[in-house]
Amino acid sequence: MARIEPLNKQSHGNVKIKPSTDVKDIVTQSILPLVVGEFSSAAIEFPICFIKVPESDEFSAVALLGLEKGENLFVRDEKWDAAYMPARYTHKPFGLIKAGEDDQQGFQIAIDMDSELVSEEDGRELFNEDGSESEFLEQQKKAMGSYLEQEQLTKAFIKELQTRELLVAKKISLTVNGRKIDIDGINIIDEEKLNAVSDEDFLDMRKRGMLPAIYTHMISMRQVSGLIKRKTEREVAANA
Numbered sequence: 156m157a158r159i160e161p162l163n164k165q166s167h168g169n170v171k172i173k174p175s176t177d178v179k180d181i182v183t184q185s186i187l188p189l190v191v192g193e194f195s196s197a198a199i200e201f202p203i204c205f206i207k208v209p210e211s212d213e214f215s216a217v218a219l220l221g222l223e224k225g226e227n228l229f230v231r232d233e234k235w236d237a238a239y240m241p242a243r244y245t246h247k248p249f250g251l252i253k254a255g256e257d258d259q260q261g262f263q264i265a266i267d268m269d270s271e272l273v274s275e276e277d278g279r280e281l282f283n284e285d286g287s288e289s290e291f292l293e294q295q296k297k298a299m300g301s302y303l304e305q306e307q308l309t310k311a312f313i314k315e316l317q318t319r320e321l322l323v324a325k326k327i328s329l330t331v332n333g334r335k336i337d338i339d340g341i342n343i344i345d346e347e348k349l350n351a352v353s354d355e356d357f358l359d360m361r362k363r364g365m366l367p368a369i370y371t372h373m374i375s376m377r378q379v380s381g382l383i384k385r386k387t388e389r390e391v392a393a394n395a
Contacts, residue, residue: 158269171278177233185221187241190305191368198375204341228385
């Protein structure tokens with residue numbers, strides 16, 4: 156259970172952050188969130204799709220990490236087994252929370268005090284002896300600030316896809332080692348609808364910078380074959 160606290164010198168002056176040595180906390184996570192700025196890196200490894208946020212009309216972009224619920228095919232012996240790690244995970248144990256009830260007040264950095272990376276003995280210091288922020292903390296804040304900007308761009312991108320009715324629910328049926336697996340609950344960009352948009356709308360999407368992310372997503376769906384290969388190899392090894 157996470158214990159999220161707004162980060163400040165008074166409460167966390169002695170806190171240090173240890174380097175992450177494993178990813179056992181996401182061994183059962185079959186998706187991880189993505190922002191458009193990392194689509195090109197993520198597409199080399201994972202299918203990129205869109206899922207509907209529970210009790211909302213909004214969608215989120217995610218990397219598909221497994222073919223079944225509770226499965227992460229990119230964790231091997233509690234280590235990350237891929238060339239790219241979705242950026243959201245690399246921020247732990249930090250996060251961003253609203254600075255107040257008013258959205259205009261922005262966000263502030265927070266820390267999960269129950270994270271195994273938090274220590275008072277070992278790791279990178281968050282504050283210098285004079286109370287100023289350490290270079291490490293400044294780097295973390297800068298990275299998270301950039302990520303927040305990317306989140307807003309991603310929301311705008313997905314909103315445009317919805318407005319143009321380009322997202323469609325997709326059920327993928329696969330056979331792995333003779334067993335049928337259905338993947339549902341995901342959404343993809345409908346290629347037929349994309350090809351049918353008017354020249355004017357297509358030009359507008361190009362001007363808005365949407366096309367690279369759209370085509371990267373579409374190409375990334377070919378990585379489903381990579382998931383099948385990983386799952387096949389894992390099951391064969393388990394039964395050997």
